[in-house]
Amino acid sequence: MPAARRILVAGRPGAGKSTLARQVAAAADVPYTELDALHHGPDWTPRPQFDDDVLALATSEAWVTEWQYPQARPVLAAHADLLVWLDLPVRVTMTRLTRRTVGRVRNRTELWAGNVEPPLRTVFTEPNHIVRWAWRTRHDYRTLVPEARAAHPDLALVHLRSQADTEAYLQALRAQAP
Known part of the structure; x- marks a missing residue:
């Protein structure tokens, strides 16, 4: 089987998809595109060209990106060779997400x-706050x-259920690299 050239990374917020x-x-020596960067415009508004950008990405020769956004998922899956599912326990992802969010707020990242x-404080007032949405x-x-x-x-599917699985997968992938 040839090496995957179009790779999706799936997982709930805080799983470490982008990392x-x-x-x-x-x-894999394949370009990475951060899907959030394609999606978000100023003031958290979706960029009008997002769908076109996703299609252009999906139909390009080689890429790695996150598998998120309802309108992007089917387009990306239709063109992908491999789906890597980072399926870590909820307690791990929620802890990571909360720490990341607090750090970003504190540092005004x-x-x-x-x-x-x-x-x-908006975690209590905004139904779609990232922490509430993730839960x-x-x-x-x-x-x-x-x-x-x-x-x-x-x-193809690679299902990673732990950090140890993730490290082993990365190690195997690096060993296959030309």
Whole structure:
């Protein structure tokens, strides 16, 4: 089987999708595109060209990106060779997400298009605050991944359930690199 050249990394918020995607891209010598950077415009508004950018990415020769955003998932899955599912325990992902969010708020970390995380108190007032949204959607990939595999039987799957699985996968991927 030839090496995958179009690779998706799936997982709930806080799983480490972007970090793993960058590591996979480096190991596979394939360009990485951060999907959040394509999606978010100023003031957290979706960029109008997002769908076109996703299609251009999906139809390009080689890439690694995160598998997120409902309108992007089917387009990306239809063109991907491999889906890497980072399926870490909820307690791990929620802890990571909370720490990351608090750190970003405290440091006023600029994210995409000049956006910063809102004040922490908004976790209590905003239904779609990242922490609340992550909790509400924490089991979504248990349905999304099997649906994608059913729709795309040739889509290979790597299911990583722990940090040890992730490290072993990366080590194997690096060993295969030319």
